[in-house]
Amino acid sequence: MVTPTAAPPQPGYTPQPGYYQPQPGYPSQPGYPPMYPYAPVQPGSGYGPNPWLSAVPPGPTPGLVWGGIGVRFGALVLDAVAFVGFLAVVGALLGALGFRTADGVTIHTTASDVFIGSYILIMFLWVPTCWYVFEGTIGQRLLGLRVVRASDGRPLGLGRVFVRYLMWTICLVTVVAGVIAAAIASGDPYKRAWPDNVADSVVVKRV
Numbered sequence: 001m002v003t004p005t006a007a008p009p010q011p012g013y014t015p016q017p018g019y020y021q022p023q024p025g026y027p028s029q030p031g032y033p034p035m036y037p038y039a040p041v042q043p044g045s046g047y048g049p050n051p052w053l054s055a056v057p058p059g060p061t062p063g064l065v066w067g068g069i070g071v072r073f074g075a076l077v078l079d080a081v082a083f084v085g086f087l088a089v090v091g092a093l094l095g096a097l098g099f100r101t102a103d104g105v106t107i108h109t110t111a112s113d114v115f116i117g118s119y120i121l122i123m124f125l126w127v128p129t130c131w132y133v134f135e136g137t138i139g140q141r142l143l144g145l146r147v148v149r150a151s152d153g154r155p156l157g158l159g160r161v162f163v164r165y166l167m168w169t170i171c172l173v174t175v176v177a178g179v180i181a182a183a184i185a186s187g188d189p190y191k192r193a194w195p196d197n198v199a200d201s202v203v204v205k206r207v
Helices: 069-097 110-134 138-142 158-173 175-186 194-199
Strands: 064-066 145-149 201-206
Touching: 069 138, 069 145, 069 175, 110 138, 110 158, 138 145, 158 175, 158 194, 175 194, 194 201
Parallel strands: none
Antiparallel strands: 064 201, 145 201
């Protein structure tokens, strides 16, 4: 009887120590072909790694750096100062639109009531409107900050503005949540706070 012999190994295949070795009488199998690389992710497709956030500090493109917590807090202070000044102007206009009786009681007129309603509406819509139209509030733009989409640096859409403003309001009103969000963002390489993570946004600063 003829004893079968092992077929010679295929070209390019070298058995590695510790791996399965071909047994006598059985032909060795050729190695697996190399795997093809994954297709590159197209910017803006919504899949794969984030094109902008794949860039390491200092920033995504030349002339921009990630907006730090310190400069963002400074922008918040400037916005608060502007808001207080706005309140002073509103108070003066309300006094002009209404009239006071002999005992100093202010009688509201139709004009003053309309102005009060408009003021309340502006107070709630000012910040999101600035994000949507100007990519930042007064304080942010004065300090060279912009709030943009994290995927490609384009302006935020209405949906992202609404979600970011909702989380931003929670962090602003709930002081503890704001402090925690700032602490987390300070350790993030892209300085993203909770509002940025929820809305897929990022703050950049012009240099």
